[in-house]
Amino acid sequence: MTTQVSHGASGAIRRFAGWVGRGSVGYPLFDQYKPQGRSDVDGYWETLSSEASSLETLFAVFVNNLELDEEGEPTNEKYAERRAATFLFSYMTGELPPGEPDIGGDEATTY
Known part of the structure; x- marks a missing residue:
């Protein structure tokens, strides 16, 4: 065991931390589903940096969804990113992106 x-x-x-820090987490999910002219998902970094618990939850959703193989290597990084982006989209807009299931309790649990 490692x-x-x-x-x-x-x-x-x-990589995920870099995307969060650059303000690009959720791309292209936000652009794909953002209604014309809607800006409530734009500039999410200001919101996350002033609401630390939401930033913690964003990372929790990513890590709680990240699955590792026997050697500890990620097997579903893109899925984990998408679930975190779904959380962020929902947090910023109060809605889910079309076709995305709600974030389950285990996904957002912080330890």
Whole structure:
């Protein structure tokens, strides 16, 4: 059993953190579903940086959905990203993107 996070898992979390920090998490989900002229998902970084618990939950959704194989390497990084983007979209708009299931309790649990 490994006692450290694998390079693959570390890379997945690093990439996700980079997207959050650059304000690009959720792309293209936001652009795909954002109604014309709607700006309530634009500039989400200001909201997240002032509401720390929502930022924690965003990372929890990503990590709680990230599955690892026997060697600790991620097997569903894109799915985990999409679920986190779904949380963020819902948090910012009060709606779910069309066709996306609601975020379940286990997905958003912080430990």
